[in-house]
Amino acid sequence: MGENKTTKSRLTFRPSDETRQRIEQWYKADNCNSLNDFIEKAVNDYIDRLEINDDNRVLPLAISSAIDGRLGMLEKKLSALSFNHAVELDMLVGVIAGAFNFNREDMKQLRAQSVKNVKATNGRISLEKRTQQTDEYEMDEAEW
Numbered sequence: 001m002g003e004n005k006t007t008k009s010r011l012t013f014r015p016s017d018e019t020r021q022r023i024e025q026w027y028k029a030d031n032c033n034s035l036n037d038f039i040e041k042a043v044n045d046y047i048d049r050l051e052i053n054d055d056n057r058v059l060p061l062a063i064s065s066a067i068d069g070r071l072g073m074l075e076k077k078l079s080a081l082s083f084n085h086a087v088e089l090d091m092l093v094g095v096i097a098g099a100f101n102f103n104r105e106d107m108k109q110l111r112a113q114s115v116k117n118v119k120a121t122n123g124r125i126s127l128e129k130r131t132q133q134t135d136e137y138e139m140d141e142a143e144w
Helices: 017-026 035-052 061-099 104-121 127-143
Strands: none
Touching (some): 104 127
């Protein structure tokens, strides 16, 4: 029948009135039986955080390394995807430029309209919507 009780030493703690109110507000919500249990738990949590953050890290090294690895993989995939899109876009622009003759004024107007379209749609432009806009524009001109 040997009960294993841990001995506790007395430590005087004099919190500010605001801190005392916060402790009294939260100790039951944290399922602590007493204010002392809550304060001990809070101190242990704080010490654990200090030990983890000994070299100013927010996350433990293992988690930080895993996140860095995943971000590195994501960066490589996004870079490759961006490069592939740039190649496809360059091919498309080359085909269009070869098929049509645009003067500088036409290009300025087209660029201004494209910037406006991209801003208005946050970059979510589809061929279908762009075709509808062109059809509506042509109908407006036909009414004149």
